[in-house]
Amino acid sequence: MRSPDTPPEVLAFGEAMTMFVAEHQGELSDVEHFQRRIAGADTNVAIGLARLGRRVGWLSRVGNDGFGRYIRRTLEAEGLDCRYLINDPEHPTGLVFKERAADGADPHVEYFRRGSAASHLSPDDAAAVDFGALRHLHATGIPPALSPGCRELSWHMLDKAREAGASISFDPNLRPSLWDSDAEMATTLNAMAAKSDWVLPGLAEGQRLTGLSSHQDIADFYLERGAKAVIIKLGPEGSYYRGVIGGREQSLMVPGLPAAEVVDTVGAGDGFAVGVISALLDGRSPREALHRGNLIGAEAVQVRGDMEGLPHRARLEQLEALIDTPTDR
Template identity: 60%
Template structure:
């Protein structure tokens, strides 16, 4: 399927949905107009990395419907390889509604994804020829939550890539309502994290998953289970990292004057960290880039609209921290 000349840098998988963002603030029931965008945590990361010049492959299923075509058109526009995206004739592409906020608070989101095409992802969708030549696998906690068969695929991908000596990053991205129980979520995501090199929980996620409240202890929990590095996201305060070889530091956040939409901040953070690590940069620089791109993501409406091109990122990194606050 692939050969040496076209091997991908990064593989990820999951569910993309059409997202309808409210044009006005207030409860979703009262909103009359929406704007269509694209949503999906793993796809956001794929888009961000593709914009930075990486060769990215995204695996999924979409329905034979207009939303599915919208997903495919987005992949084409962003330059993401879709050879492992299949069209499911039986099940539809999911969608979601998202409220508009003007005070920096998290928007309300309603999902219409039960029984979607992507929820039927399974190990049958795995192609060793496609996946194993890639350098890196990125996983989120969303795709394993949408169904038992998709969860099996997540573990299969992680075990295969690990056996091949490739690197793996994991962002827990908790979606409690998609799991049978909180205990099942904690057990499943911690087992998946144990297969990853780089684990990227938010401080609140880390507390739910590990029972610890301090970033140092959350990091220690995953280092004991085999991670090479753990980066705990602390919102506006920045992020804390700790590595298996003993390095640790707090990297301050980027000041943002106007928070527009908090959804997608963690995905932007992952784009920054993964891109820098694959470029061979030290973890401290990778975390600083994660903070920088996360800060860009929350200054615009939409999950991936704020993710920069390579030229934009290079300009920001030359200009220094203060530039991010004015970037949008």
């Protein structure tokens, strides 16, 4: 049994926000009642990996307010190590309001995050991180979009994790409205992806970042710049892998899995990332990793909420037992 003092083996960083989800369908201007939850692509993946048994740390800032205390309490209840979560007495916790969409449509979301505590992150906030104990770092394109300080932190985290020999996953998670231009977004995120081992863009994201149309060309773009493997989300069609298997470069495609009912599409990509990263950390083959990513992604969209559908290890084992996992053996 690990001591509470044991540093996390997996680390994620970014912004967690308190989210208010409309209880009924309709425009936000007409909604009177909301349910309180947490939101953040980076925390979704961190929670998903923690539910599957990984010791996961979370690095961020929250305001010294009720929303920040709620986030800390929720993340700790999910098993995250919050030793690197800083209370900021000068800036508030970010908020997000989310409509309740019908028939699986993408819900409208409104953010109130400008000047938030997390947007004031900097490399100084990582001073206490034990990178020597780190096995894996998960990064996304959201922190570098928040502020210059957050961008510096992102570079710092990637460099320190690489120096320590930890593996790195990078999901672009595009937020174009937070960037000054598409060109700045593409240049920055492509360079960060090149420092990563596993790059996980959606097809549309890859097209926007590289200017290329096919998933094969997008994968080659990142492999040529230093990534070890590129895993591309193709929506209901499944996912595509290109990288090194057994010492030689290979590519493969794994078809998607149907969802019995699409309730909430937000968080599907994060569920896919949880599946892929957890499987690769478990020593599974790329084919098995893509299958698990498709499986958890399909599971995530059947539940209302960004991370509520992410399975614990026992549930994942049940799902994998019900659906044959393809292998390379």
